[in-house]
Amino acid sequence: MTRRLGNRYELQEQIGGGGMAVVYRAVDTLLDRIVAVKMLRPQFEGDEELIERFRQEAQSVAKLAHPNIVNIYDVGITDGEYYIVMEYVDGPTLKDLIRERGPLSPSETVNITQQICKALEHAHSHHIIHRDVKPHNILLTKSNQVKVTDFGIARAITGNTVTYHNEKSVMGSVHYFSPEQARGGTTDIKSDIYSLGVVMYEVLTGRLPFSGDSAVSVALKHLRDNFTDPRHINPDIPQSLENIVLRCLVKAPEYRYRDMNEVLQDLNGALQNPDVPKFQPPSSVTEQTIAVPAVQDEQYRRQQDGQQEENAPAKKRSIWKTLMWITVAVVMVVVAVLAAYYILMSLLKVPNINLPNVVGDKQSQAVTKLVGAGLTKSQITEQQGHSSKPKGIVYQQDPSGNQEIKKGRTVTIYVSTGAQPINMPDLSGMELSQGESWLTGPNYGFPKKNIKVQKALSSNFQQGQIISTNPAAGSKVTTNQTITIKVSKGAPQTTVPAIVGKSIDKATQMLKQNGLTEGTITQQSSSQPSGTVLSIDPYKAGQKVDKNTSIDLVVSSGPAPGSGNNNSTGSSNSTGSSNGGGSSSGGGTSTGNLPPGTKQKTVDVTIHDNNNQTHQVLITKTDATGQDQTVVSKVINKTSSFTVQMYIAPNTTGTIHVTEDGKEIKTIPVSY
The missing domain is CATH 3.30.200.20 (Phosphorylase Kinase; domain 1)
Known part of the structure; x- marks a missing residue:
């Protein structure tokens, strides 16, 4: 959920x-x-x-x-x-690594321990003691970088760094904490060093130095028992590396390393100088940590008593006897209390059970399996939530399965109500890889197998871009649904027709039949009849192009003045249309009666971009031919340029009129 x-x-x-x-x-x-x-x-x-x-x-x-x-x-x-x-560290704990691979190699152990030392040294330099150093609190990234976590019981180093007097149990994990933690004493840098030694012991041997049936028994072993040397378990451990473990695990804090820097220095040279003498703690340290009052030899006691009777007053003998009986009484009370404690602990000890893994089971099957393992139904708590698993299937449990737990512990199972509905995102215009990453990423979490791809032609989306999805954008979907992504494989293609030599009307019709549009029309004088297509640009006849591509045309405006056709009676040939879809060319000009000295001039007319909006453009001219002629009649949606041929007599001026959507936007005078 x-x-x-x-x-x-x-x-x-x-x-x-x-x-x-x-x-x-x-x-x-x-x-x-x-x-x-x-x-x-x-x-x-x-x-x-x-x-x-x-x-x-x-x-x-x-x-x-x-x-x-x-x-x-x-x-x-x-x-x-x-x-x-x-x-967030996407990797295992050191405990997971030990369980999976058993004892690690000396070189890998040194690398991991060096990083732990650096982390703890940094914490100690800021007056922070971790107090719960154990493999469970050491994470490893995919690049084997160590990340120390869980400072939940860390405390600042002050004069009061003993455990809280009202705590019901000593803080820290019993298998890894120091003797001083076990007896509720002062904790400092040396406590973290001891715990580091336990971690190194487990990494190198795959075993813990002390284990027992209860937390109390393990704690007592930390206080008084000796452990098996690591090299007796794993002979491949260099003596130099075992020495570091032995020195860290000395029960008396004063004989351990002074700080993490000292540990780090020995680690740095451990593999270069493996053959060194075995570390031996001072003899006083090997004695048991718990002091027990000594019982003197009876004959010796009697001799002492006899001498005291001869040499001391009766009152003094009486005081010594009283002290002796008090001592005996104290010893008896201590023994009685310890015996009562162990008897009580054995009575209160809760047995362990093997907790099965029920993730993936139906709710009823999961309950049956848990009850069969030794739990009662009152110990099983059920919660419901959305997940990718089908409705009624357990998708999570707490604690996780396949481990030992106390028989009286409560277990929570999380039962799926199905995937949670979410809004389908709009992926149109994205590249396919980007859209797939978006769906499978943390924001949506669709499985890769639930994403299907279809390809389709599209004039609006480039090849590889997403056109649409099914279900459509904005609709409610769940992560266990199949999502179909429609991807463009490009625009449909067509062939450029052979329109050179055709009239402008015929050329326009042929372009339209092939799914093409006419682009810019440029007039040019030639011996061809007015309105004849002279050339096309930038494509050639027979070439494959995308549909809706614009083809620019060069159209004949008829022979130029003085070209030998002055006796021609050429007529005005209006070939355009006024419905906004075609083009008109006023090139068919009668030039046989032009005044002497008439010049031909070419004028470029540019209509600028109008934010991609569609406009009907009309260009007309008045010149020495004495005719009002339509040069261009066209719908445009981008900046376009047109060429207008003018005939200007001496001492006269021609005029070009430009109209957009029925409104004249410019008048261009053309002088001789």
């Missing part, structure tokens, strides 16, 4: 979650980019302590800017829901 936070972040799908928050992939509609949105779980919205911890994460990471730390973009609250907007 699509949701929008802060009228900006459109949630798409859940990509992760923990005990405190859920992480979604989302689209920042303002900046048109993919982000990750971390939302506090609804059951914690009234928990001021967790809300403060949630804010602490944003405040902590907002101070940091490093290529190996996930960026924080925004923090907000909508309808009581707290959320953090972060950089």
Whole structure:
């Protein structure tokens, strides 16, 4: 089900979650980019302590800017829901990589650990301790760049960096936290170094240094037990690299590395100098961390008591006996409390069950499968939402399947109500590849297989451009529908007819029959009869062109004055039409009675572009022939030029009149 936070972040799908928050992939509609949105779980919205911890994460990471730390973009609250907007990392966690490939090679381990060190060193330099360093919080991009995330329990380094006194459990993940975290003590840079050592141990061996049946048992092992050396599990680990792990995992913080820079320096030279002596912690560190009151030898105690009876007053002997019994009593109380604690923990321990994966199952089948795994129907919560899966099919579950969970945990299944209707976008005029990317991208999310392509001729769209879609633009569609895109394969073509030598009327008719239009008509004197087409431009007869192409014509205006045809009785030959679709040429001029000394002049007349609007243009002339002649009668929709032949007698002036849509727009005098 699509949701929008802060009228900006459109949630798409859940990509992760923990005990405190859920992480979604989302689209920042303002900046048109993919982000990750971390939302506090609804059951914690009234928990001021967790809300403060949630804010602490944003405040902590907002101070940091490093290529190996996930960026924080925004923090907000909508309808009581707290959320953090972060950089989206499209890649696995380090935990996923370990599960998939087992122990990683020493070189890959060094590369990953170096990047983690740089991230933590940057945080430490800004007085931020992570306190939850583990493979689950280390993301890897497709280019193997490390991104450290989840500073949800990070705290500033101050004099009070111990865990909160009112917390019900020690913060951090039990398999990765330090001995000082396990006993609720002070946490500082050394705590992150210890956790880094656990991460390196797991990366190099595929195993954790300590494991147990409960969180308490694991915590106690961090405090008092020794682990198996990494090289005993994986002999391919260089001694230099094992030494780094051993020094990080020393139980006493003072004997670990001083800071991440020291770890980084050893990592930089680990593969160049692999054969070094094995690291040995100081002998005092190998002793158990938990101090237990010693029980003295009975004979020795009696000797001491005898000497004290001889040499000390009775009152002093009495005080020592009292202290001894108090010590014994304290030891007995401690033993009794520990025994009671372990008995209580065993009684309260909740067994695990294997949670099946029900995504893709029908709702009824999913419930049956979950009940069969050990859950009760009251533990199964159902929510409905739009998805690409058919109606009634589970499209998501929380927690995800194929993992162990506590038997009493609630499981939520999300049942599809079908795809959400959206408005079909208008793709007309786009290139096919652009339109397909638009439909399959994050804004719409159509599967590639649902997009079909048809090709068709079009005079209005260039080859490769989208003409239309089915369903049409603006109609309601869902992402599981098939979308047909109609793409232009170019305009229909035709052949330029052979019109040279034809009369203007016949030429116009032939062009129209072939789906062509006449373009600019230019008059030129010649021995051909007036109105005869002399040439065409820019194409030739028989050439293939797109339909509706304009063909420019050069038309004869008859013989020029003084060319030997002065005895001709040529008549005015009006070949145009006044219906706006043709052209008239007044070239058929009687030149036999022209006054002596008459000159022929050529005048170019240009009608400028009128914003691609259609206009009826009429050009007439008056000259020494004594006739009012129509030169051009044509519909134009672009800037056009025309040539007018004039005959001017001495001491006279001719006139050219230009009319547009019945209104005279210019008068051009032509002098001798």
